[in-house]
Amino acid sequence: MALFTQKAITDTFVGLLNEKRLDKITVKDIVEKCGVSRKTFYYYFDDIYDLLEKSLEDLKRESVSRIDDIDSFEAELLNLADFVIKNKKAVYHIYNSVSREKLEDYLYESALPVISKTIDARLKGTTYSKEDADIVSMVCTNAFTSCALRWIKEGMTSDFEYILKRIAAIFDGALESAASKAKNQ
Amino acid sequence: MKLVRCAKTGNIVSGAAFFILGVILVIFPKTSLILLSRVAGAVMLASGIIRILGYFSKDLYYLAFQFDFALGILSVLFGAIFFFKPTAVISAIQVLMGVFVLINGLFALQTAMDSKKFGMKYWWILLIFSVLSSVFGLALIVNPFSTASAIAKMIGMTLLFVGAEKIFVSIYTIVTKKGKAEETYSPVDLSDFKDYTERTE
Numbered sequence: 001m002a003l004f005t006q007k008a009i010t011d012t013f014v015g016l017l018n019e020k021r022l023d024k025i026t027v028k029d030i031v032e033k034c035g036v037s038r039k040t041f042y043y044y045f046d047d048i049y050d051l052l053e054k055s056l057e058d059l060k061r062e063s064v065s066r067i068d069d070i071d072s073f074e075a076e077l078l079n080l081a082d083f084v085i086k087n088k089k090a091v092y093h094i095y096n097s098v099s100r101e102k103l104e105d106y107l108y109e110s111a112l113p114v115i116s117k118t119i120d121a122r123l124k125g126t127t128y129s130k131e132d133a134d135i136v137s138m139v140c141t142n143a144f145t146s147c148a149l150r151w152i153k154e155g156m157t158s159d160f161e162y163i164l165k166r167i168a169a170i171f172d173g174a175l176e177s178a179a180s181k182a183k184n185q
Numbered sequence: 186m187k188l189v190r191c192a193k194t195g196n197i198v199s200g201a202a203f204f205i206l207g208v209i210l211v212i213f214p215k216t217s218l219i220l221l222s223r224v225a226g227a228v229m230l231a232s233g234i235i236r237i238l239g240y241f242s243k244d245l246y247y248l249a250f251q252f253d254f255a256l257g258i259l260s261v262l263f264g265a266i267f268f269f270k271p272t273a274v275i276s277a278i279q280v281l282m283g284v285f286v287l288i289n290g291l292f293a294l295q296t297a298m299d300s301k302k303f304g305m306k307y308w309w310i311l312l313i314f315s316v317l318s319s320v321f322g323l324a325l326i327v328n329p330f331s332t333a334s335a336i337a338k339m340i341g342m343t344l345l346f347v348g349a350e351k352i353f354v355s356i357y358t359i360v361t362k363k364g365k366a367e368e369t370y371s372p373v374d375l376s377d378f379k380d381y382t383e384r385t386e
Contacts, residue, residue, distance in 0.1 A: 026304020031245055032360075038247040038303060047302070 210341025226267025283325025
């Protein structure tokens with residue numbers, strides 16, 4: 001029940017973020033739309049910014065929990081960008097608020113475990129050391145995060161899903177090829 | 186009738202009773218203090234019971250009743266003393282009334298601040314009410330009035346003001362209609378979200 005209530009509040013919050021700016025959303029709006037009392041809201045969250053932080057934490061956990069069900073590089077990238085693509089307006093509102101850093105952290109921290117796991121799996125049996133694999137993971141995560149943030153900054157007018165599919169097509173297999181080059185150095 | 190609706194109505198009625206009592210005292214300051222004590226005591230008793238009920242109701246905003254378990258008990262105690270022992274309180278009626286109004290005013294001050302944090306548009310009206318209420322209470326305790334008639338008028342004005350505050354707080358902050366989401370809640374469906382093609386205003 002507690003989880004249901006928390007989920008109801010965070011879902012309502014995301015719904016409201018798709019309608020108006022973060023600084024325009026009040027606890028009153030959430031309470032009225034969600035139907036939980038003010039007391040219940042403050043039992044789970046300190047304020048709107050705490051709610052944002054915990055909502056992003058939940059999304060991160062959801063994204064990471066889907067790793068095992070995903071079997072292609074393209075699907076992994078789309079899984080990472082799932083929330084951003086489906087909630088463009090909400091993401092844009094977070095990006096243009098004082099909580100932009102939370103969004104950046106969310107993107108990086110949800111991408112890193114997914115990308116690390118993929119890279120570790122792909123480089124298994126190659127000459128890559130664990131240290132090299134970690135460096136590659138960091139570079140790829142930063143590339144993904146930067147692409148996403150740039151796309152958000154530019155107003156999300158281009159088709160991000162298509163861009164991710166192209167990235168997957170272009171870079172799929174590139175790691176193995178880079179590994180064989182690294183072997184000779 | 187749902188408990189919250191019952192508490193809201195009761196709160197408005199008790200506010201109106203305080204208001205009318207205040208008006209009567211201002212117009213007829215020579216009203217018997219024993220009668221005043223009994224009537225004010227009865228209203229405080231009823232108001233205290235309503236406040237305790239309000240505390241246990243499922244008020245969505247939880248602003249008007251948030252301290253009302255303690256304040257309700259206090260109101261019942263003060264009401265019982267005023268009603269059953271009017272001769273004992275008559276000499277210090279303005280001080281006791283002042284303490285009661287001041288305590289309520291200070292808690293109302295916190296409610297006003299909580300209302301601001303919560304996102305209530307007219308939280309500042311609550312703030313003005315609470316500050317003035319505290320000032321009225323303090324004025325009764327300090328007692329700068331020399332005649333019984335002046336004291337009665339001051340008590341009357343205080344009750345009139347407390348009644349108006351109670352009515353405003355009840356109407357503005359107690360929601361009797363529950364949000365639809367709790368009964369018909371389903372996760373927010375974002376599948377129909379249109380492509381974002383223009384920047385938000």
